[in-house]
Amino acid sequence: MAEKVTIATVARRAQVSRQTVSNVLNAPHIVREETRRRVEEAIAALGYRANQAARQMRTGRSRLIAVRIEPTRDGINGSVLDRFLHGLTETADAAGYRVLLYTARDDDQEIGTYDDLLGAYDLDAFVLTGTKHGDPRTAWLAEREVPFVTFGRPWDALDGHPWVDVDGAAGTAQVTRHLLDTGHRRIAFLGWPTGSGVGDDRCAGWRTTMTAAGLDVAGLRRETEDGIAEGERELRDLLARDAPPTAVVCASDSLALGALQAARGAAAPVAVVGFDDTPVAAAVGLSSVSQPLAAAAARCVDLLTGLLDGQPTDPHVLLTPALVLRHTA
Amino acid sequence: MAEKVTIATVARRAQVSRQTVSNVLNAPHIVREETRRRVEEAIAALGYRANQAARQMRTGRSRLIAVRIEPTRDGINGSVLDRFLHGLTETADAAGYRVLLYTARDDDQEIGTYDDLLGAYDLDAFVLTGTKHGDPRTAWLAEREVPFVTFGRPWDALDGHPWVDVDGAAGTAQVTRHLLDTGHRRIAFLGWPTGSGVGDDRCAGWRTTMTAAGLDVAGLRRETEDGIAEGERELRDLLARDAPPTAVVCASDSLALGALQAARGAAAPVAVVGFDDTPVAAAVGLSSVSQPLAAAAARCVDLLTGLLDGQPTDPHVLLTPALVLRHTA
DNA sequence: CGGCAGGATTAGATCGTTCAAAGTTTCTGG
DNA sequence: CCAGAAACTTTGAACGATCTAATCCTGCCG
Numbered sequence: 001m002a003e004k005v006t007i008a009t010v011a012r013r014a015q016v017s018r019q020t021v022s023n024v025l026n027a028p029h030i031v032r033e034e035t036r037r038r039v040e041e042a043i044a045a046l047g048y049r050a051n052q053a054a055r056q057m058r059t060g061r062s063r064l065i066a067v068r069i070e071p072t073r074d075g076i077n078g079s080v081l082d083r084f085l086h087g088l089t090e091t092a093d094a095a096g097y098r099v100l101l102y103t104a105r106d107d108d109q110e111i112g113t114y115d116d117l118l119g120a121y122d123l124d125a126f127v128l129t130g131t132k133h134g135d136p137r138t139a140w141l142a143e144r145e146v147p148f149v150t151f152g153r154p155w156d157a158l159d160g161h162p163w164v165d166v167d168g169a170a171g172t173a174q175v176t177r178h179l180l181d182t183g184h185r186r187i188a189f190l191g192w193p194t195g196s197g198v199g200d201d202r203c204a205g206w207r208t209t210m211t212a213a214g215l216d217v218a219g220l221r222r223e224t225e226d227g228i229a230e231g232e233r234e235l236r237d238l239l240a241r242d243a244p245p246t247a248v249v250c251a252s253d254s255l256a257l258g259a260l261q262a263a264r265g266a267a268a269p270v271a272v273v274g275f276d277d278t279p280v281a282a283a284v285g286l287s288s289v290s291q292p293l294a295a296a297a298a299r300c301v302d303l304l305t306g307l308l309d310g311q312p313t314d315p316h317v318l319l320t321p322a323l324v325l326r327h328t329a
Numbered sequence: 330m331a332e333k334v335t336i337a338t339v340a341r342r343a344q345v346s347r348q349t350v351s352n353v354l355n356a357p358h359i360v361r362e363e364t365r366r367r368v369e370e371a372i373a374a375l376g377y378r379a380n381q382a383a384r385q386m387r388t389g390r391s392r393l394i395a396v397r398i399e400p401t402r403d404g405i406n407g408s409v410l411d412r413f414l415h416g417l418t419e420t421a422d423a424a425g426y427r428v429l430l431y432t433a434r435d436d437d438q439e440i441g442t443y444d445d446l447l448g449a450y451d452l453d454a455f456v457l458t459g460t461k462h463g464d465p466r467t468a469w470l471a472e473r474e475v476p477f478v479t480f481g482r483p484w485d486a487l488d489g490h491p492w493v494d495v496d497g498a499a500g501t502a503q504v505t506r507h508l509l510d511t512g513h514r515r516i517a518f519l520g521w522p523t524g525s526g527v528g529d530d531r532c533a534g535w536r537t538t539m540t541a542a543g544l545d546v547a548g549l550r551r552e553t554e555d556g557i558a559e560g561e562r563e564l565r566d567l568l569a570r571d572a573p574p575t576a577v578v579c580a581s582d583s584l585a586l587g588a589l590q591a592a593r594g595a596a597a598p599v600a601v602v603g604f605d606d607t608p609v610a611a612a613v614g615l616s617s618v619s620q621p622l623a624a625a626a627a628r629c630v631d632l633l634t635g636l637l638d639g640q641p642t643d644p645h646v647l648l649t650p651a652l653v654l655r656h657t658a
Numbered sequence: 659c660g661g662c663a664g665g666a667t668t669a670g671a672t673c674g675t676t677c678a679a680a681g682t683t684t685c686t687g688g
Numbered sequence: 689c690c691a692g693a694a695a696c697t698t699t700g701a702a703c704g705a706t707c708t709a710a711t712c713c714t715g716c717c718g
Contacts, residue, residue: 006673006675023696062382079411099429227612347669351705355706361666
């Protein structure tokens with residue numbers, strides 16, 4: 001095996017000093033054109049790669065971003081995190097960062113892990129998903145001035161940290177408008193119990209659009225836990241009443257899938273639209289609201305690199321989802 | 330902010346030398362009981378954490394394992410990788426390793442990434458998922474003696490690298506036996522086109538069990554691409570023939586979900602069993618074969634740590650999946 | 659009581675990079 | 689042609705751990 005290629009090897013070959021090689025890598029503009037070319041040739045010829053550990057030891061920065069991976073929750077929404085992670089890894093890569101995973105059972109353990117990762121690996125930043133009211137994690141990180149971004153708005157107004165989110169209300173509003181445009185008037189909403197930021201947001205888009213169109217939403221909203229069986233039960237129940245809805249907007253694909261089964265047995269056709277555009281939706285032809293996960297991941301990385309390089313970036317990004325029309329609406 | 334805690338800080342506080350502290354961490358048995366206790370107290374009191382970068386620079390080992398994250402494929406099987414990753418991260422953590430993600434569009438790019446990761450980050454090992462016939466990646470890694478494990482058997486007999494896999498044949502055999510026990514005789518198999526190692530394996534379990542029970546499998550096997558629509562089409566077709574099957578074993582939950590829809594409209598009830606036990610299966614009450622993903626991930630880590638520490642471990646692990654019975658069989 | 663084996667501990671060098679500061683060359687204008 | 693500035697390059701130290709080799713104990717045997 002060939003001997004290790006270090007910055008000194010490159011320097012010797014290019015007839016310059018170590019520091020000049022380092023400058024070519026980290027501050028190319030201060031090196032004379034011709035010298036730089038010579039060094040770059042040597043780097044290519046030797047296949048030199050800067051040793052990350054040595055660099056990290058000197059600079060205290062690891063070019064590593066940590067993300068928590070959660071066990072797939074019940075329901076069919078697991079693939080959302082999957083796609084987000086993929087996007088994150090890809091964008092981070094392009095920006096010269098890598099993604100490190102960690103797990104945690106609860107908030108306390110997660111905070112312990114932050115401490116570990118920061119102490120041992122000099123982690124540069126964290127990406128948090130699924131923030132909730134009064135999240136202790138963001139407080140801990142903010143207090144120590146650790147750069148981080150959340151995917152998901154902080155639902156407490158006082159939290160001023162950077163975040164990226166998808167505008168759920170805009171998504172359901174778009175769905176509702178589409179249904180109105182295609183002639184529907186009695187449009188129901190199948191969502192989660194009030195109190196979750198995400199769920200309330202998605203409901204709001206439907207409610208405001210309906211109200212703006214001069215329609216009454218009374219009796220058209222159902223709240224239930226997430227799940228296929230739950231969705232089926234609720235829509236079946238709605239359809240059994242007087243003046244049943246002709247269309248239903250759902251807060252998730254799981255609910256929508258259930259609704260679809262209930263709709264199948266209905267007297268009149270019922271349009272169904274889901275949320276998240278999971279693979280199942282694509283498979284069964286369910287129309288759904290698609291979150292721009294790759295874009296969201298990219299913006300997370302943008303925000304982080306901005307923070308890390310001290311560039312001022314707008315720290316709040318709200319992305320608009322897209323409605324994917326298939327057979328069911 | 331408090332000054333950084335290094336091994337020297339600990340040494341001073343415990344009234345010993347740096348090396349003794351290092352020994353307490355890396356070779357506790359050579360340190361005298363009482364000294365060790367004193368050092369451990371100092372470590373705890375100061376909240377010392379060994380700097381990974383410095384250790385890595387000296388030892389050339391990063392305690393980092395790389396895993397490729399793939400974009401979610403079509404179909405509902407995305408959560409499989411998700412769960413595997415979660416298990417991997419958790420077990421690796423317990424063994425003192427962390428998981429690093431990378432992406433790649435094709436094999437060449439992936440090999441380029443290996444080079445990068447090894448050169449810059451001193452990666453300790455790789456976990457590959459989804460190997461195929463004549464995989465260039467395993468060859469590249471083996472040639473350079475980089476430790477790695479694949480999740481999935483190599484389907485070329487000549488590849489001798491360590492692997493962990495789930496015995497698909499055992500899974501479908503178990504399903505078939507269960508169906509036989511509950512009185513079924515005409516049991517169909519809905520699978521993928523011949524040629525994929527995984528698919529052929531799953532088919533074999535059904536076929537041998539049927540044959541062993543003295544039953545004829547002629548006309549009971551269907552091959553199709555993965556997908557819900559495909560599953561529905563094939564079972565509908567099977568049910569339309571003379572002597573239709575009373576039960577069907579599927580190579581995936583996607584196919585099973587489709588089959589379930591076809592079965593719903595059938596004259597006689599048809600038992601359906603899927604494969605992978607995805608969250609959708611749980612949601613709709615579909616019986617399915619559950620891969621022990623957490624265990625598989627754990628065994629991957631075991632194999633890798635074994636390789637890294639030079640301990641001889643049996644390098645081929647075949648795990649048996651479990652049949653999860655729900656409403657559909 | 660001296661010598662010696664062997665374990666426990668220490669001191670110094672080292673990994674590959676970047677920082678700080680000093681050194682050298684090149685350019686500009688009087 | 690030279691002083692002074694600007695641009696570029698070099699040198700030595702430092703980051704925080706581990707490795708090697710040397711030193712210090714301690715107990716045991718002759």
